[in-house]
Amino acid sequence: MKKLILTAAILGLSAGIAAAETVRMGTEGAYPPYNYIDDNGEVAGFERELGDKLCEMESLDCTWVTNDWDSIIPNLLSGNYDTIIAGMSITAEREKSIDFTQPYYPPAPSAYLAMDPNVDLKGAVVAAQTGTIQAARVAESGATLAEYATLDDTIAAVKNGEADAVFADKDALKPFDGQDNLQFVGDDVPLGKGIGIGLRKSDTELKNKLDDGISKMKADGSLNEMIKKYFGDKALTFKN
16 A cells, blocks of 8 residues: 555656756747747647647657737746747847747848839838837838737738738748738848847746757758748758
């Protein structure tokens, strides 16, 4: 009987340890090709493949959780998941509340997409996703900012005349270029310090593990290959 009790206790402890090592990867699921929901209802895209690879390399048991963008940082801080891997640029403002890994995608340009090639961007109504560095930039530029919950909503706003242009990551806008007269206008705008995985400041061990995996993928070239797979051969990559 004592052996049975001891065995049960050990199994219970082991289960607790396993549960503690499960990492919940938080993403939006609405920002292709970084992340999106596929036809099977599963998280897919560049960040799904990258996240799964990092978890495999660092022996982490990972699950995926989706969350609306506008509350993605508060829900990380409240413990609903353990990471944010959702095309989130590293900025000084965000670093006040959360920590980041080293970037897994280089600082990428943002761009404007509009239906009128001659649109006056300084005096225009510009759509941007709520809580993004692009929305902050539009607010500072003198243009009228129109904020929307998702990237698709910003595109729809331009198509239906609610906004004159949309401002977002250029990589995310490329699939819409050429649709319904949508086209890139103005100059590309570099923003942020690259894209990293967001974590609570207290999760230093997890940060170190993810940083270790990213460093290894940069060193062996596999991260650059993964970037090219999703963003094309002309995509920004890391220099070895």
